[in-house]
Amino acid sequence: MYRWVVKHSNYNVEVEDCAPYKGVSSPADCIPVRMAAAKNARDWYRNAENVIPISALVNIFGREISTQMNNVWHNNNFSSTLSCIVQISLSPHGRIVGQPVMIRSSGNPHFDRTTIAAIEKAAPFTPPPGLPYSKYKTVNIDFAH
Known part of the structure; x- marks a missing residue:
């Protein structure tokens, strides 16, 4: 056999x-x-x-981005009420294209800069197989401390 x-x-x-x-x-x-x-x-x-539904793949990708962000975020000196939204453009391979854009500031410039630095350090964000590029070409990251 x-x-x-x-x-x-x-x-x-x-x-x-x-x-x-x-x-x-x-x-x-x-x-x-x-x-x-x-x-x-x-x-x-x-x-x-x-x-696999596209919405499930989008959720998987969102969790992966969140995990990668949490792995590089090491600054606990900010208020837990701070949050911001950063928009990034990605290549088909998950690399950041251009500069991240602050869509909604936290009101704390240092927190905002630190968040963008963490996003850049956490990249690339590898999309799951089967997720169409159009679904992750532009990503908004809602980051709360």
């Missing part, structure tokens, strides 16, 4: 034994079966991307 796993950066699909198939007596005989299994796995993954 011969077993293998079709591997891709985003999925692993275990393929059934090909030994029970007529005429399969060695791993080399499994090649046509393995090729068909790999194609089926690729098709499955492509279809799975289309099944």
